[in-house]
Amino acid sequence: MRLIMIGFGNLGRAFGRSLLEKKEFLLTNYGLTPSVVAAVDEYGAAVDEGGLDVKKLLKTAEKANTVADYPARGKKGRSALEVIEEVEADLVFELTPTNIKNGEPGLTHIKKAMMAGRHVITSNKGPLVVAFRELDRLAKQKGVEFRYSGSVGGAVPVIGLAKKMLAGNMVHAIRGVLNGTTNYILTRMSKEGAPFDVVLREAQELGIAEKDPTLDIEGTDTACKITILANAVLGISAKLKDVKVVGIRRIRPEAIRLAQEAGYAVKLIGVAKRDSLEVGPKLVPVGHPLAVGGTLNAVTFETDLAREVTITGFGAGPRETSSALLGDLIDIHTALGD
Ligand SMILES: NC(=O)c1ccc[n+]([C@@H]2O[C@H](COP(=O)([O-])OP(=O)(O)OC[C@H]3O[C@@H](n4cnc5c(N)ncnc54)[C@H](OP(=O)(O)O)[C@@H]3O)[C@@H](O)[C@H]2O)c1
Helix, strand or coil, rough: CEEEEECHHHHHHHHHHHHCCCCCHHHHHHCCEEEEEEEECCCCEEECCCCCCHHHHHHHHHHCCCHCCCCEEECCCCHHHHHHCCCCCCCCEEEECCCCCCCCCHHHHHHHHCCCEEEEEEECCHHHHHHHHHHHHHHHHCCCCCHHHCCCCEEEEEEEEHHHHHHCCCEEEEEEEHHHHHHHHHHHHHHHCHHHHHHHHHHHHHHCCCCCCHHHHHHHHHHHHHHHHHHHHCCCCCCCCHHHHHHCCCCCHHHHHHHHHCEEEEEEEEEEEECEEEEEEEEEECCCCCCCCEEEEEEEECCCCEEEEEEEEEEECCCHHHHHHHHHHHCCCCCCCC
């Protein structure tokens, strides 16, 4: 299968490393031989329709910080849109930064790829929160496969579990700890009784929180994931603005201590139901499957047949999330009967 990588940053590179690591495994178990025919970043592209050398591509990206310096086949200024239009390929990975205002540049990349008849895998929340239905419809219209497992839960197969293994259930509600940064902050605050600002600063020093942590701590990142789950699992045409959001900035250590004394943990919980979407700090009984610590994610599906099913694991990290990308790739390969 010929792949185009749009965005070759932390996740694109981790995925490249996974392709190398899993080469024999993919061939032996699935008869799958992925070939990266193009990689694009903001500076330019590397293109070889016969297949780029992924080891060389990784070395170039790490050394020069752009794939455009790939020996002989790299070119500065060659854009993602040109590559999607001009390079023969089966599938496009859209792995550019998330932009929740208008979904760009990912939204246009995905649309262009689908219009050109290419299957699409993305981990980019931006296009999904802005135009989920539009993209879902376009994929069906063009007869292409569209997967986005890495956009919610990182390595945790939240969407796959709901859409496949729980497919015979009516899902009434989805509740989840969907943001590792805020969960880390709340866990540290509860263990040490430390104030929010102090823990946030330490989380930033450790690289767990971004320099600008606004999207995480205000609950917006969780709201994005709830929007995606509402669309993908509950079948609602929801947009980000439909989610009622409260973040964790105002939580005091005393409130966490009082909750602890009563047997509860304070967690930032996203809830998706057919009639309401919300994100906010909630009390979760200690020992409940959603009361996970550190940077872990956890999601509970409330269903008719299976009752409650909870899944937990690593919600971010490039290597972990490459598991979701690889799972989507194998899923598409299997769906196509290749
Ligand atoms: N990293 C994770 O653990 C993780 C987990 C789940 C989801 N995600 C999502 O996955 C996506 C990628 O994450 P990441 O960590 O790999 O981000 P990243 O390290 O910032 O990499 C983004 C890549 O996109 C490229 N890019 C930016 N604008 C572009 C454009 N107009 N055309 C072509 N390429 C462009 C960047 O190129 P330059 O370097 O040249 O600017 C870079 O190669 C994001 O949407 C993120 O939210 C990431």
